Amino acid sequence: DIQMTQSPSSLSASVGDRVTITCRASQSIRSNLNWYQQKPGKAPKVLIYDASSLQSGVPSRFSGSGSGTDFTLTISSLQPEDFATYYCQQSYSTPRTFGQGTKLEIK
Amino acid sequence: QVQLQESGPGLVKPSETLSLTCTVSGGSISSNFWTWIRQPAGKGLEWIGRIYPSGSTNYNPSLKSRVTMSVDTSKNQFSLKLSSVTAADTAVYYCARETQWLVQFLFDSWGQGTLVTVSS
Numbered sequence: 001d002i003q004m005t006q007s008p009s010s011l012s013a014s015v016g017d018r019v020t021i022t023c024r025a026s027q028s029i030r031s032n033l034n035w036y037q038q039k040p041g042k043a044p045k046v047l048i049y050d051a052s053s054l055q056s057g058v059p060s061r062f063s064g065s066g067s068g069t070d071f072t073l074t075i076s077s078l079q080p081e082d083f084a085t086y087y088c089q090q091s092y093s094t095p096r097t098f099g100q101g102t103k104l105e106i107k
Numbered sequence: 108q109v110q111l112q113e114s115g116p117g118l119v120k121p122s123e124t125l126s127l128t129c130t131v132s133g134g135s136i137s138s139n140f141w142t143w144i145r146q147p148a149g150k151g152l153e154w155i156g157r158i159y160p161s162g163s164t165n166y167n168p169s170l171k172s173r174v175t176m177s178v179d180t181s182k183n184q185f186s187l188k189l190s191s192v193t194a195a196d197t198a199v200y201y202c203a204r205e206t207q208w209l210v211q212f213l214f215d216s217w218g219q220g221t222l223v224t225v226s227s
Contacts, residue, residue, distance in 0.1 A: 001168070031211075032210075032211065032212070034213045034214070036214070042219075043201055043203075043217035043218065043219060043220055044152065044201075044214070044217060045217075046213050046214060046215050049208065049211050049213040050208075050211045053211075055213075055215070087151065087152060089152075089214070091205075091211065091212040091213065094154075094157075094165045095154050095156075095165075095166075095167040095168065095169075096142075096154040096205075097154065098151055098152040098153075098154070099151070100151045101151050101152075
């Protein structure tokens with residue numbers, strides 16, 4: 001199985017801040033990396049696929065980068081609705097695996 | 108816009124079999140991969156497995172001996188059975204669609220999730 005490791009596990013930030021979350025794969029997954037946002041009591045929602053492609057309807061303040069084993073999710077200017085938990089997920093092989101999550105909290 | 112809805116018992120006894128069904132509306136189940144993912148309270152996401160409309164399956168090796176998935180294209184439904192459950196199987200269970208876009212795969216539609224508790 002491919003292990004996905006996110007950092008940090010939690011993050012405090014303020015509205016308007018720029019934040020970056022990183023995700024590392026235990027082996028190369030090329031660009032087969034997706035990012036999801038999950039709010040309490042809700043299903044995850046895909047934000048980014050193919051490491052850097054913005055899913056339809058997702059605000060442009062979200063962006064992704066990376067390939068191989070190292071990836072980042074950046075939110076350029078945090079909005080109140082962005083406080084949530086974020087997960088990376090590899091789609092390179094089965095079993096599909098997720099990072100442990102990064103909880104983004106209001107400072 | 109495709110919608111998914113999980114259904115099934117919210118309480119299962121230890122050693123018994125958990126059974127869930129996902130009903131797909133607003134689109135056909137005849138393409139894409141149809142997936143089960145679970146999330147214990149306060150924890151991360153675990154991929155259980157997926158099924159293609161043909162019936163072809165891929166399961167997580169960690170659960171493979173206990174998992175069976177099936178699909179009923181006539182009803183636009185797919186199902187999960189997890190046998191010999193323990194308290195460690197208590198989780199919110201999500202069904203989701205895994206869409207293929209060129210060479211990429213993503214979970215682009217999800218059910219709302221259903222909490223299954225394993226307890227006597």
